Amino acid sequence: MRQIFFDTETTGLEADKGDRIIEVGCVEMVNRQLTGNNLHLYINPERASHEDALRVHGLTEEFLSDKPKFAEIVDQLLAFLAGAELVIHNAPFDIGFINAELRRLRRGVLTDHVSGVRDTLLMARDLFPGKANSLDALCRRLEVDNTKRVLHGALLDAELLADVYIRLTRGQDALLMDDHGDAGGGDAHASFEAVDLRRFELPVLRADAAEAEAHAKLLVELDKAAGGACKWRTLEPAEPVA
Structure with missing residues (x-):
């Protein structure tokens, strides 16, 4: 701009x-x-x-x-x-x-x-x-x-x-800006290589049986507190991942 x-x-x-x-x-x-x-x-x-x-x-x-x-x-x-x-x-x-x-x-x-x-x-x-x-x-x-x-x-x-x-306007168009808009106070003419995040495989952590049971109990309590109007209770359970 x-x-x-x-x-x-x-x-x-x-x-x-x-x-x-x-x-x-x-x-x-x-x-x-x-x-x-x-x-x-x-x-x-x-x-x-x-x-x-x-x-x-x-x-x-x-x-x-x-x-x-x-x-x-x-x-x-x-x-x-x-x-x-x-x-x-x-x-x-x-x-x-x-x-x-x-x-x-x-x-x-x-x-x-x-x-x-x-x-x-x-x-x-x-x-x-x-x-x-x-x-x-x-x-x-x-x-x-x-x-x-x-x-x-x-x-x-x-x-x-x-x-x-x-x-x-500090913070509106970028995060940390120096007096002339340089992020992090670095060289105004510095160039940075773009990183392709698609090459990283993020680990997925699944809940164990005890965690799943505790979560189910919490949902029941929330459902009672809301008078049975909680939308998530009407959703089909997600398919288990092998």
Whole structure:
């Protein structure tokens, strides 16, 4: 299963009022293994960021002025996301901005290009009702190191989200997982030979006469306790095995 942990930074909070995307971070995971095949893009929004947004991400108008416009990176982005499940924290926000950009270019909507979207904010609210469930709060609760997160950055936040997701879903898709989904903490690139269990002949242990008699007495007692309604008393006894 191919999943992309996805995050954006924007000039403000309102895509429907002209705010634009300025940064995209994508972190790829295949079968709960981080592949290192990530995508990180800065985008010229053709407008300045709001002061509050600038304090969050620190990406100035001057820094972004020579970066490509969204129309110049849309094919690269959609090709990278194609067919994957997106994992996003507070998905409506990021999807709303991407859809606004796609509509300007008449490229449909994001869900036309991906297999689905999973919102980790909704997952966290189910697991930790009534608690703070921001990405920072989840990092603290799940012991994900976010000390490098002085400012918000799309790629860094996507990387943190991948670690948070593994911890949120630990035990659901596999038994023992390390921080990046490796069973048993081994080498992420290790390979294991499949074992054909058909070559093993398992011994069958039959009850002896005393055990069979004790079992029959127990069935009679259970049948009495159930008022004679026990279904197993109506079954034919199994054929003895030589």
